[in-house]
Amino acid sequence: MTDTAALKRRMGRVGVWNGTLGGESAAFEREAAAEVERLGFKTLWIGETPTGKEALVHSALLLGATQQLMVATGIASIWGRDATAAANGADALAEAFDGRFVLGLGVSHAPAVAARGHDYSRPVSAMRTYLDAMDATKYAGPLPEPAPRLLAALRPNMLGLAAQRAQGAHPYFVPVEHTARARAVLGPEPILAPEQTVVLDTDPARARRTARRFMSLYLALPNYVNNLRELGWSDEDFADGGSDALVDAIVAWGEPDKIIDRVRAHLDAGADHVCIQPLADTPRDALKHLRVLAAADVLST
DSSP states (O other), X not given: OOOHHHHHHHHOSEEEEESSGGGSOHHHHHHHHHXXXXXXXXXXXXXXXXXXXXXXXXXXXXXXXXXXXXXXXXXXXXXXXXXXXXXXXXXXXXHHTTTOEEEEEEOOOHHHHHHXXXXXXXXXXXXXXXXXXXXXXXXXXXXXXXXXXXXXOOSHHHHHHHHHHSSEEOOOSXXXXXXXXXXXXXXXXXXXXXXXXXXXXXXXXXXXXXXXXXXXXXXXXXXXXXXXXXXXXXXXXXXXXXOHHHHHHHEEESSHHHHHHHHHHHHHHTOSOEEEEEOOSSHHHHHHHHHHHHHTTGGGO
16 A cells, blocks of 8 residues: 655656656666756656556666666556456556556647557446456565555546545646646645646747747647636637646746746645646757756755
8 A cells, every 4th residue: 555645755846847758768768867867856757658657667667777866757648458467567667666657647649649559439338347347457576665646637527536446646747726626636635746837938929929829739729628628728828829828727837937937826826746847949958947046046946
């Protein structure tokens, strides 16, 4: 049984989310993970795409390059491997790396699921069935403690499942108001770990332009748009890459103090852990931004 309070402490209050590492060489990734650890961040989140590194192999690469850093998948798609492989792979990582692995699971999105030959019509039911199969898997190796799992969850049904069948939820592409709503659904104990995209740029036009390039992909996906609709955002906010108000709600930009204020707002709204995703031209530039934020004491938030 996972000690959720202990897991919260191990993950820390501020982590790093990086969706571009998977496109880099293994040598660079080892270097980057080690630097994230040296900067004082306790958790590194990685994405998974159909054209990138497989999530569990990728996690092993990063865990092997670090000593204490937690590595979390944000997220591993349930359509990318069957439940037995997910359970056994996660537990192998948990045992091999002293409990430093967190399995973030998600249902992905209809286009990606269809490309794999699956039916996306009932995502919550699909996740529940997947978790049932994971729980029925018997792991034969030594295992001090099973790998904890978080669910990519936005709306009440999936958030409820995250509270019941996982250690908590990892919402992505959400404003602070979602964090408060998610906490209300989850209850006080489960982990709530939202992602927060950031741009270290004080020029409003340039910062919002950077943010809109990032947001264009997600505003084309119904999961994210429908979640924002439930929070009161409208078609006018989704047009042309997002209204200024929506851009500013999703992406924190400006001086480090502005970024820290946004992280603090999520924590005040009920988050246990906020994973910051710096937008930058290259992965090396993203590391530079993390250095700036670490020097500005984001980790003491």
